Amino acid sequence: MSDPLKKPALFRRACLIGIGLIGSSLARAIRAHGLAETLVCHSAADGSKETAQKLGIVDEVYADPAEAVRGCDLVILATPIGANAALVEQFGPALEAGAIVTDVGSVKMAVVRDVSPFLPDAVHFVPGHPIAGTEHSGPEAGFAELFQNRWCILTPPTGTDPEAVTKIRTLWETIGSNVDVMEAGHHDQVLAITSHLPHLIAYTIVGTADDLEDVLKQEVIKYSASGFRDFTRIAASDPTMWRDVFLNNREAVLEVLQRFTEDLTALQRAIRWGEGETLHALFSRTRQIRRGIIEAKQAYGSGIAKFETQ
Numbered sequence: 001m002s003d004p005l006k007k008p009a010l011f012r013r014a015c016l017i018g019i020g021l022i023g024s025s026l027a028r029a030i031r032a033h034g035l036a037e038t039l040v041c042h043s044a045a046d047g048s049k050e051t052a053q054k055l056g057i058v059d060e061v062y063a064d065p066a067e068a069v070r071g072c073d074l075v076i077l078a079t080p081i082g083a084n085a086a087l088v089e090q091f092g093p094a095l096e097a098g099a100i101v102t103d104v105g106s107v108k109m110a111v112v113r114d115v116s117p118f119l120p121d122a123v124h125f126v127p128g129h130p131i132a133g134t135e136h137s138g139p140e141a142g143f144a145e146l147f148q149n150r151w152c153i154l155t156p157p158t159g160t161d162p163e164a165v166t167k168i169r170t171l172w173e174t175i176g177s178n179v180d181v182m183e184a185g186h187h188d189q190v191l192a193i194t195s196h197l198p199h200l201i202a203y204t205i206v207g208t209a210d211d212l213e214d215v216l217k218q219e220v221i222k223y224s225a226s227g228f229r230d231f232t233r234i235a236a237s238d239p240t241m242w243r244d245v246f247l248n249n250r251e252a253v254l255e256v257l258q259r260f261t262e263d264l265t266a267l268q269r270a271i272r273w274g275e276g277e278t279l280h281a282l283f284s285r286t287r288q289i290r291r292g293i294i295e296a297k298q299a300y301g302s303g304i305a306k307f308e309t310q
């Protein structure tokens with residue numbers, strides 16, 4: 001018999017579209033906090049959904065996305081952003097009135113552009129982006145604690161039902177995230193410099209090292225227990241996900257890349273002409289910035305600083 005005193009779950013039936021690193025971490029966290037009575041998923045025919053079922057992190061798996069979302073009051077898109085439009089076109093007509101659709105994509109303007117046209121009027125769309133991840137992919141790489149003490153940014157378009165936004169905020173806060181709400185275009189500009197450009201630099205530097213002559217390449221591998229190793233971790237991130245990020249945040253990335261290239265050229269000049277003061281002044285400024293970030297993270301109680309200062 002069901003317990004009459006038991007609080008109902010935040011969602012009756014939730015569906016994950018995509019059950020890789022982020023989708024499976026969410027599935028585990030939703031399960032751990034009892035946020036959905038039933039949890040189902042659809043994913044590409046790459047073995048993800050079968051693995052998720054074997055891991056016991058979802059109740060049901062579906063090969064057809066429209067079948068997966070039927071009867072759900074929450075649908076979470078956790079696929080590479082280039083896959084969104086075709087998927088929502090398929091499952092949009094099967095969504096029930098009042099359902100909330102959200103996502104975890106690393107770019108927000110393009111997601112709103114791709115998803116909104118295929119959603120029925122009676123469905124609420126609350127785009128989201130957890131600022132948490134690793135270089136690993138797939139359902140086995142996920143873990144329930146991934147979002148603890150991390151930011152999640154929501155970018156609801158003007159006019160979005162406030163109750164739907166509150167429910168998605170509650171979902172993220174329950175699994176341990178700090179939530180901020182901002183406009184999608186602003187999100188894309190901020191993430192272009194804090195996440196997308198660093199990944200582009202990591203992909204470039206590792207590619208450049210790999211293009212060196214054989215002897216040098218051996219040394220790179222041998223001595224990579226230093227700063228270079230951190231770049232190789234980032235450069236191991238999922239190629240499909242990151243291709244889609246750069247293709248879908250083109251303007252903002254090109255803008256910061258332009259400024260970065262100018263600053264790099266100025267540094268190149270300072271090195272060429274022996275301008276030690278210029279170099280010292282920049283390095284002192286950036287050292288202060290790093291210390292400020294660590295202090296701010298400690299103030300927010302984030303676990304990030306703990307790992308980064310080791």
Ligand SMILES: NC(=O)c1ccc[n+]([C@@H]2O[C@H](COP(=O)([O-])OP(=O)(O)OC[C@H]3O[C@@H](n4cnc5c(N)ncnc54)[C@H](O)[C@@H]3O)[C@@H](O)[C@H]2O)c1
Nearest residue numbers: 018019020021022043044048079083105106133134137138
């Ligand atoms: N990896 C990160 O660090 C990170 C962090 C925050 C947000 N994100 C965002 O999360 C999303 C998922 O990234 P991830 O790291 O979990 O990737 P992942 O590769 O680990 O998982 C992707 C999942 O999507 C499924 N998929 C791919 N194409 C599909 C299609 N056409 N139809 C149905 N399913 C499909 C795959 O089967 C897999 O289950 C991306 O939009 C990414 O921008 C990633």
Ligand SMILES: O=C(O)C(=O)C[C@]1(C(=O)O)C=C[C@@H](O)C=C1
Nearest residue numbers: 106130131132133134135194195
């Ligand atoms: O820690 C990592 O591996 C990440 O790259 C995570 C990271 C980031 O750049 O901070 C990557 C992409 C996201 O959209 C959000 C988080």
